[in-house]
Amino acid sequence: MEKPSAADYLKAQGVEAILAEAVSKVINERPANAVARVAQILASSKQSSAPAEGKVEIYGMIHSQNVLAPVMLATHLNVGSMTFCNLFEGGNKTEEYLGMFPFGKVPAMKDGSLCIAESMAIIRYLAMKYQPSFYPIASDLEACARIDYAMDAMSSEVYPLWSDVVYVRCGFKPAPADQAAACEGLNKIIGTWLSTFLADGKFVCGEQLTIADFRAVPFLLPLTHGAFKKVGFEFAHTDKVTAYVNAFMAAVPSAGAMKSAGGHSIMEFLDGLPA
Numbered sequence: 001m002e003k004p005s006a007a008d009y010l011k012a013q014g015v016e017a018i019l020a021e022a023v024s025k026v027i028n029e030r031p032a033n034a035v036a037r038v039a040q041i042l043a044s045s046k047q048s049s050a051p052a053e054g055k056v057e058i059y060g061m062i063h064s065q066n067v068l069a070p071v072m073l074a075t076h077l078n079v080g081s082m083t084f085c086n087l088f089e090g091g092n093k094t095e096e097y098l099g100m101f102p103f104g105k106v107p108a109m110k111d112g113s114l115c116i117a118e119s120m121a122i123i124r125y126l127a128m129k130y131q132p133s134f135y136p137i138a139s140d141l142e143a144c145a146r147i148d149y150a151m152d153a154m155s156s157e158v159y160p161l162w163s164d165v166v167y168v169r170c171g172f173k174p175a176p177a178d179q180a181a182a183c184e185g186l187n188k189i190i191g192t193w194l195s196t197f198l199a200d201g202k203f204v205c206g207e208q209l210t211i212a213d214f215r216a217v218p219f220l221l222p223l224t225h226g227a228f229k230k231v232g233f234e235f236a237h238t239d240k241v242t243a244y245v246n247a248f249m250a251a252v253p254s255a256g257a258m259k260s261a262g263g264h265s266i267m268e269f270l271d272g273l274p275a
Contacts (some may be wrong), residue, residue, distance in 0.1 A: 056080025056126070059097075060106040061087060062264055065218035067107040068257070070122040073214050075254040077130045080111070120151055123211040134210045143205055150197045150204045150212040154219060158193055161186040162219060169231045170273065183233040190223070190237050198240065202247040209251050217248045218266070221258055225270045 056079045060067030067082070074080040085091045085106055092104045100115040101108040108117040109125070116122060127135035137144050164182040167173035176182045197204045197212070204212040220241045228235070235241075249255045259267045 055111060057083040057110045058122070059083050059085040059092075059101070059108040059110070061085065062261070063266060063269065064106065065266070066119040068218045068266075069119050069211075069214040070107050070109060070126065072252060072254045072257070073123050073126050073134075073211065076252050077126065079126070079130050120155075120211075120215065123214055127211045133208065143208075143210070146197075146205060147210050147212040150193075151215045153193055153196070154216050158186075158189050158219065161189050162223075165228055165231060165233050166222060169228050169233075175231070180232055183231065186223075186233065187236040190220070190241075194237055194240055194244075198244060202244065209248075213248050214252075217245055217255065218258060221245050222266055222270060225267060227270045227273050230275070 056074045058067065058070045058074055058080060060071065060082060062082075062084070071082045074082075085097070085108075087106070091097060092101075092106060098104055100110060101117045103117060105117055107119050107122060108115070109122045111125075111129075114125075116125065124135055128137055132138060135144060135147060161182060163173060164176050164179075165186050168175050168179070168182075193216075197216075201207050203209050204216070223233075223235050224238050224242055224245070257265060259265055261268065263272075
């Protein structure tokens with residue numbers, strides 16, 4: 001039986017397909033350097049005003065959009081950092097890991113005795129415990145409803161169409177029967193998301209940064225890259241999304257890891273795709 005490639009193995013373990021190939025490069029070429037580079041970027045951008053507890057561990061791979069949200073948030077709040085979980089070597093299938101996280105997926109989080117997984121569950125918890133203004137469950141239920149609405153819409157409405165463009169361009173998913181319709185559909189649903197959640201301010205909740213922005217930006221940023229023109233995708237919302245991303249990155253310096261990570265960031269990965 002032919003041994004699966006690193007990328008195939010990672011995809012089988014639940015890593016987004018768009019990222020699996022890039023992650024396999026990190027593993028096979030210079031994982032220590034790549035991890036160190038990402039750690040350096042994240043550590044250099046911690047909030048100096050936050051309490052330096054540093055006890056939260058976010059387990060995951062370097063390039064995953066789902067992992068990026070909790071890693072950026074924990075780093076931004078100066079309460080923790082990423083712990084590299086090498087899925088290719090079965091890091092998520094060890095007795096120790098499964099004892100903490102029975103589903104064996106990333107991202108996962110350990111904060112003291114608490115062990116949970118799932119990206120949105122993690123960022124809700126981090127906000128409620130360490131930065132309530134990012135998810136003000138005790139003071140503003142309407143804001144929390146809007147935050148949850150924005151995050152769920154990104155997952156249920158945007159993501160399926162996003163994968164039909166992004167995954168296809170990266171060679172990790174067969175093209176749909178009508179690629180042109182998929183491209184048009186993605187532009188339309190992104191337009192709906194933007195008009196619903198970014199009509200009245202620079203963030204989902206106006207001028208207030210929240211966990212909805214940590215969730216959305218890693219999925220929107222790649223669409224501003226020109227690599228997707230090869231599958232016929234001309235992004236119709238570049239200016240709006242670029243302004244949103246820039247505002248987010250100005251408020252969250254750790255987000256720089258999405259653009260520059262020693263050749264291993266999301267945007268650098270897209271730079272390396274064949275023309």
